[in-house]
Amino acid sequence: MMHSSESSNRNNSISNTTLQAALHAAIRARGTEEEEGRKKKSNLETVCKANKVDIMIALDSSGSVFNVFEDQRKLVHELINFLAPAALVDGRIQVSVIRFASSTDVVIPFKISQNPNEIMEKVSKIKFTGGSTRIAEVVNLAVSDLSRWRRDDAIQIFILISDGNGHELWHVAQRAGKNLQNANIEIFAVPISRDHNLNELTLYTGDVNRVYIETEQRQFVRTISSLINQCVGANLSVANVAEKRLSVFDGDTMINVNLNPQHELTKQEVTQSDKVNSNLTIFANLLDDLKLPIIKANDTEMLANSKKSAKLINDLRSELIINEIVEKKKRRTEENITAKITLPVGNLDLLFAIDLSPASPDDLKNQLKLATELVNKIADEDINEKRIRIAILTFDQEAKLDLEWGRATTKAQVLQHFEFIKYTMNNSSLVNGITLVTQYAEKFRRPNAQLIIILFSNGSNQDSWHSIIQTAKKLHELHETIIYAITTSKQYRFVELEAFTRDKWKIYVDGRIGQFVTDASKQLVIGKVNENDELIDIRSLPIIEFIQTHNG
16 A cells, blocks of 8 residues: 655645635635635645645435435536546546445546546436445545545545434444544535534534535535635646636636646646746635626536626637537547457567455456456457467466467457366465466567566465565566556455555556456557556547647
8 A cells, every 4th residue: 555755744734724724714704805815815825735636525325315315416416517627637636436325335436537527427327225324434445545546746535425324333433533534634524414413424524614514515516626626727837827718707716727728638737836826816816706697608607797708608619619529539539449459569468367266256257257358358360460469377375377378369269268267265375476477477478569467366365575575576577567456356455466566556446446447458559658657548649639630
């Protein structure tokens, strides 16, 4: 598991403390206008020292929220709808959604690049389940997930949407609340139901002022989304911020949306300049514009009495035209992804390393299904012509080679080997499995081929940490190699898997399991890349193509 540095934690703590102050100033401000204006400016400047935000939303679907479940889901929609789409696409904002009642379900896992439309669609499909309310359980899962996928330069926010009428013992709730408050996470609770338990919600938030009720809730959603949008855009240089920006007023706040896609997507444009403070001051001043008449334009609320309304609407219409073109190209690209994959250039050696003794036979069965699904994505001719070679290695206490590279020349032959793999009751040695992987790859991989290793394992309970580190070190000496780790088991040793992948984002557990085949398929399409490069989301390629076409 990744741990943030002490200095990073200290910086995030400063930002987290003042995010609540900024929200309080914008929503519950009291005192003179001048005094509150100064407070907001100061708070925002401190909040926006982080330029990435991770948001986790826990949505209650238990029996006690039956009458308000649709309103709860609508609130989630509104929050996501107010977030800057480009920031979700390029990873400055990450969103995760967990549905909970008597059990928990990670509906949307954290992911570096997210499609806003897909997020909205998945939220729309969340159904009311009924049953008991296990708030402590979802809080513990949230702490675990947020800690696991923590980005050192990101503010982490947890929003609990529940009535607070949990069915767990009080000491269980107290312990979960304490763990949450100690996790360096911003915590808020939004109970839609009027029949809510303020005491229990405060047990989790640690502060009654972090619970937003009744008329405060809509303002909370708009204000926190605007603060987030401002934070993730705060480190763009002033020259970029000033160029082609659309000022969109929602009646409560102002969100600056950059209409130049190149500046939204090009990471090189991001700097750590302190010049952004002037932009933050402007933003803070606009938080008090709460009573301006508004009109609806394509679901975006704008000033009706602004002299620039016509121009703003035209600009917005232009942006929507751009988005429509991009969406059409994106859909075509995604259709190509789901079709058979043909490697454009170069050779690829694919090696499956499969643990025969996961937690249960069902885990092995489900993992083999994922392996089968990935192989089915590969074009037959790539296997026939050996542009892609596939090998299979299995292990428990001992490791053995089930299928050598080049032996299978058809997809059917590869899939047949998966069918022959059977579960064993032995304790597995991950060290023995990876040692054979390294030895085989060193001797038999093609020198001109990319090597992709796919490890199906939940870790090992019999290998010493020293032996794991030494084995991982030898594995990482393999050049041009990408390593994935996947397990469908509920019990796994994340730190061991990360030792071998060296990248937590290439580990697929819990809610991220369903993303594995898609991500690995993209890697097959991309072909040869540097082992330290981040995985490219090829769904962004139509956007880049559009920019290049229109900028000569």
